[in-house]
Amino acid sequence: MATVEERAEPGRKKVSEEVLRDFFREMLLIRRFEEKVEERFRAGELPGFLHVAIGQEAVATGVCSALALEDVFASTHRAHGHSIAKGTPAKKIMAELYGKTEGCSGGYGGSMHLYDLSVGNLGANAVVAGGLPGIVGAALAFQMRGEKRVAVAFFGDGATNTGTFHESLNLAQLWRVPAIFVLENNGWAESTPAVQQLPLPVDQMGKRAAAFGMKLIEADGQDVEAVYLAALAAREHALAGKGPVLLHLRTFRLTGHFVGDPQVYRDRDELKQERETKDPLRLLGARLDLSDGDFASVDADVTAEVEAAVEFAKAGTDPKPEDALKYVYA
């Protein structure tokens, strides 16, 4: 895939078909990875608590494609897609889900605590909004040292109801640090719908930015090109010293909150309709007018990568129990 420097031309309004095809491949890789995670969990191979990002692939790919290697991010409990999109090999993530030392967190983190400092992943966080203040601090460090880097926090609409969210955006804007707050708005706080947990209509959550005087950029979170261009604009704004950005992306979670969630709270017809009309892969596939042969070729390629990731993970090394004490202190 082209680097952000190769893709990023300030002010550009369109993305080339070649880049969109790269995006498609990565989004399909995330989709097949997540489907495999669901399958292996149901087969009893994966311990712990898993949250997949099926339906939200365009957010991960669009945002992370607009970032440079040295930019950093903090993710959420739904972190597999972000991690793949920022450049951690799928096999290292899968190995982490299997609890192997070859995993991206050495088997210490698991699905909800994926880290990879080599690509700027400062950690997925299992406390809603838990990663936001740290991103303010990372951006502060960049600002103090005069480094041209941005720090990015992913979080959902549910997180905007926490005190941590408000403290973090307030401080970031006060100090004009180069941070991007990516509001991945899927309209669900676990099982609680927007209407029961958001004080504004779900599509208007970007208004939160006004409370801080913060720059707001919004895009359709199912349209990867729109997400990418919005994220590029957010990065330009932050790097220009104009302060942080709230990047509001309306997206759709096309599965349960966690793997195994029976979604008793969800209207079946609505979900079916969302799967038909809001699937970012279908939308991009139609846009690219992919032939069946093209699709099958990409699919075979990413499916093989996912299968190889599972093989790698299963062949991985189990940590020694007593290694639990190895990293308590530096």
Add this chain to the structure above:
Amino acid sequence: MPELTYREAVRDALAQALRADENVFVMGEDIAEMGGSMAVTQGLLEEFGPTRIRNTPISEMAIVGSGIGAAIQGMRPIVEIMYEDFLTLSMEQLVNQAAKHRTMSGGQVKVPLTIRTQGGAGWSPGAQHAQQLEAWFVHVPGLKVVFASTPQDVRGLLWSAIYDDNPVIFFEHRTLYPIKGEVPSELEPIPLGEARVHREGTDVTVVATGRLVHESLRAAEEAERDGISVEVVDPRTLLPLDEDTIVGSVRKTTRCVTAHEAVARGGFGSELAAVIQHGAFDWLDAPIERIGAKFAPLPFAPAMEQWVVPHAAEVLEAIRRTVARS
């Protein structure tokens, strides 16, 4: 040797660390122009400027959390939480984030963050401005916890905390800020995890922290008049704990009193008692006595506040109880 107040000793460690390393910076509420609500950071803004001496909004979660984020990027932030009661507002970031990043990342991340805070009774602020909460943090793997009681210790330990690669919660005691003490002419770092024997004795060991170190030294002098020889040990670092020095002292004296201002129940003295009974069981001649505050939120009226928190008299009574056991 020059003499500094405890307050000046903290300030000196901060200033020297700021001079020595441009990655060190300080942030907190009212710490810049005002110089901190305890006047500890006075003068730092003038010398180091507003980029490194940063006033913050009243946002304890964001203060600690942004300190964590900057620390992971290689800075050495020192954040001040005005009263340790307000640590409760940053608990999520301290306990779930600062303490756990290193393990959760499989050793990829370091968090060289110092969180300075202060508390302590004796000035009738009521229940929300004088608690002693150090025991809460000793329970959290990944944190280090320091509680210094003298000017020399506070300077040398703060330096070590700032240059430690782990998150360190650094407790200061409000009523100790004006006390004076000799300090080495050059700052001498004191390693974290080393106790200090303030006074040697043969009959009973008092393991005390914070203000109670001074109360225990007074109690020891009183006891001496009765012919009781008291050893006073200050762990100084509560996590990691210098178990060897403490257990060794009790094996020598065969009796022990723990003393802190925090509530006795579930307090740090309980952990000390467990460590000591295990390490010195065959040596002990009396049950370990725990001295701490009575089990009540701190009341406002001075008469009640004074009664709730311990002083030299309570330590002395406990010393006498232990030696009364044959």
